[in-house]
Amino acid sequence: MAAAQNVITDLNMAITVTVSVQKPPAPHGYISISRKKLLQNLEISAGARVNAWVDSMRASSPTHIKSTPSLSDDQGSWNLHHPSALDMFEQIIDASKGKKIVMFLDYDGTLSPIVEDPDRAFMSKKMRKTVRKLAKCFPTAIVSGRCRDKVYKFVKLDELYYAGSHGMDIKGPEKRSKSNKVSESVLFQPASEFLPMIDEVYKQLVDTTKSTTGAKVENNKFCVSVHFRCVDEKKWGELAQKVRSVLKEYPKLRLTQGRKVLEIRPTIIWNKGKALEFLLESLGFANCTDVFPVYIGDDRTDEDAFKILRDRGQGFGILVSKFPKETSASYSLQEPDEVMNFLRRLVEWKQLSLRAQSRMGKGPVALTPCRVNSNGSCTLSDPQHTTSDKSRASAIL
Numbered sequence: 001m002a003a004a005q006n007v008i009t010d011l012n013m014a015i016t017v018t019v020s021v022q023k024p025p026a027p028h029g030y031i032s033i034s035r036k037k038l039l040q041n042l043e044i045s046a047g048a049r050v051n052a053w054v055d056s057m058r059a060s061s062p063t064h065i066k067s068t069p070s071l072s073d074d075q076g077s078w079n080l081h082h083p084s085a086l087d088m089f090e091q092i093i094d095a096s097k098g099k100k101i102v103m104f105l106d107y108d109g110t111l112s113p114i115v116e117d118p119d120r121a122f123m124s125k126k127m128r129k130t131v132r133k134l135a136k137c138f139p140t141a142i143v144s145g146r147c148r149d150k151v152y153k154f155v156k157l158d159e160l161y162y163a164g165s166h167g168m169d170i171k172g173p174e175k176r177s178k179s180n181k182v183s184e185s186v187l188f189q190p191a192s193e194f195l196p197m198i199d200e201v202y203k204q205l206v207d208t209t210k211s212t213t214g215a216k217v218e219n220n221k222f223c224v225s226v227h228f229r230c231v232d233e234k235k236w237g238e239l240a241q242k243v244r245s246v247l248k249e250y251p252k253l254r255l256t257q258g259r260k261v262l263e264i265r266p267t268i269i270w271n272k273g274k275a276l277e278f279l280l281e282s283l284g285f286a287n288c289t290d291v292f293p294v295y296i297g298d299d300r301t302d303e304d305a306f307k308i309l310r311d312r313g314q315g316f317g318i319l320v321s322k323f324p325k326e327t328s329a330s331y332s333l334q335e336p337d338e339v340m341n342f343l344r345r346l347v348e349w350k351q352l353s354l355r356a357q358s359r360m361g362k363g364p365v366a367l368t369p370c371r372v373n374s375n376g377s378c379t380l381s382d383p384q385h386t387t388s389d390k391s392r393a394s395a396i397l
C-alpha cells in the first residue's frame with residue numbers, strides 16, 4: 001500500500017474518488033485495491049487529464065461556435081452582455097466624461113490578424129497610422145506576451161509604452177532633452193532573476209519538441225511560447241505531455257494557455273493586469289478617480305487586465321472575438337479591422353473635441369462635444385456641425 005501511495009504522490013493525482021467505490025475500507029482505514037486496478041485507474045485519470053488539456057487547447061482559439069459548447073447556445077445572451085464597442089461608442093464616450101482616457105492594446109489578434117507563422121504577424125500600415133494618431137490623443141501602451149523587442153519591431157512606434165513578456169518587461173517612450181539627449185523612461189522587469197532559467201528551459205523545450213511536426217518554440221525573454229497551431233490535433237496531447245515533463249523539473253515556472261499556444265512563465269504574481277496597474281501608476285494616475293483606462297485584447301492572458309478594470313470599476317475591457325467566450329470584458333469587437341475602426345472613431349472624437357474647444361477659445365474641454373450616431377455620422381454640440389464619419393475619417397487619417 002505504501003508503494004501505491006507513493007505512486008499517487010509522484011504522479012500528483014487525486015484518485016480517491018475513483019478508488020473509494022471499489023471495495024469497503026480495509027483495516028487501519030486503508031482502501032483495498034488491487035495493483036492492476038490501481039494502475040488502470042491511474043491510466044484513466046492521466047488520460048482524462050490529457051483529454052481535459054486537449055479540450056482546453058482546442059477552446060484556446062475557437063474557429064467555430066461548436067468549439068465552445070457551453071456557450072454555443074448563448075450567442076444572443078453573449079451579444080447582450082458584451083455588445084459591440086462600435087455600436088456602443090456613444091455610451092462609451094459618455095461614460096468617459098470628465099476623465100482622462102488611457103489606451104492599452106494587446107498585439108497579436110488585436111492589432112494584427114492571427115496567422116500561422118508567429119514571425120509573420122505583421123501589422124498593416126493603416127493600423128500603424130491609426131495607433132500613431134491614437135498615441136497623439138491619449139497615453140497608449142502595447143501589452144503583449146511577446147518579448148518587448150519583437151513587438152516593437154512589429155509596431156515600430158517610438159511614442160508608445162511597451163509591456164512585453166506578459167507585462168514582465170515594461171518601458172516608456174524615450175524622452176529627448178532640449179540638448180537632444182535621449183533618456184530611457186520607466187523600465188520595470190519584475191522577473192529578471194528568471195532570465196537564466198528561461199533560457200535553459202527554452203533550449204530544453206526546443207530539444208524535447210523537435211520531433212513533433214509543426215511545433216514551434218519561441219523565446220519571449222521572460223517567458224516561452226510553445227505553438228501548436230500547425231501541429232496535427234491528434235498530437236496535441238502528446239505535445240502537452242512533453243512540455244509538462246520538462247516543466248516538472250522547474251517548479252518555479254508555470255504553464256498557461258493562449259491562442260493555440262502553451263505559455264511557460266515564472267510563478268511570480270505578475271501579469272498583464274499588474275502591468276496595467278503599474279503603467280497607470282507611472283503615468284501619475286495611481287489613486288485618481290478621473291482616469292478611464294480602455295484595454296483591448298483577444299486572449300486568455302488579457303483577462304487579467306479586464307478583471308482589474310472590472311474590480312477597480314474604472315474604464316472597461318473590450319474582448320476581440322468572433323465567438324462567445326467567458327470574459328470579464330464589457331464590450332466586444334470581432335477582429336483587428338473593427339479594432340482599427342474603433343480606434344479611428346476615438347481619434348476623430350478627440351480631434352473634434354479639441355477643435356470645439358479651440359473654437360470656444362477658453363475653458364475646459366467639453367467632454368462630449370460630439371456624438372457619433374448609429375449611422376456613423378458625428379454631431380457636434382453645436383448642431384450646425386454635422387459631418388459624415390467616412391469623409392471625416394479619410395480627411396483625418
Ligand SMILES: O=P(O)(O)OC[C@H]1O[C@H](O[C@H]2O[C@H](CO)[C@@H](O)[C@H](O)[C@H]2O)[C@H](O)[C@@H](O)[C@@H]1O
Nearest residue numbers: 107108114115116118121144145225229259261
Ligand atoms: O499578448 P499577445 O500580443 O496577444 O501575444 C500572445 C502570443 O501571440 C503570438 O502568438 C499568437 O499569434 C501568432 C501569430 O498570429 C499565432 O500563430 C499563434 O497561434 C498565437 O498564439 C506570439 O507568437 C506568442 O509568443 C505570444 O505569447
